[in-house]
Amino acid sequence: MKDSINLLIIIFAIIILILLAIYGHEYDKNKNEWNNGYCSCGGHWKYEQSVEDTYIYRCDNCGKTIEVEEVQAFVVTIKNGV
Numbered sequence: 001m002k003d004s005i006n007l008l009i010i011i012f013a014i015i016i017l018i019l020l021a022i023y024g025h026e027y028d029k030n031k032n033e034w035n036n037g038y039c040s041c042g043g044h045w046k047y048e049q050s051v052e053d054t055y056i057y058r059c060d061n062c063g064k065t066i067e068v069e070e071v072q073a074f075v076v077t078i079k080n081g082v
């Protein structure tokens with residue numbers, strides 16, 4: 001009985017680690033695509049629309065779109081406010 005509880009704890013810990021790895025990967029991907037507000041072509045990301053917690057931006061130069069999380073939208077709000 002004790003062994004099976006230990007096994008459950010190990011499985012639970014592995015699931016948490018996998019979820020953290022996926023979340024970290026998504027965060028890095030968003031950060032790279034966002035690139036401090038600049039598209040890889042040199043254009044600026046312009047806010048287009050939001051879908052639940054995801055914000056969609058379109059490049060004002062090449063028309064490419066990206067989806068980013070709320071944290072980048074917050075940064076844009078601050079930048080625009082200054």
Ligand SMILES: [Zn+2]
Nearest residue numbers: 039041059062
């Ligand atoms: Zn672009």
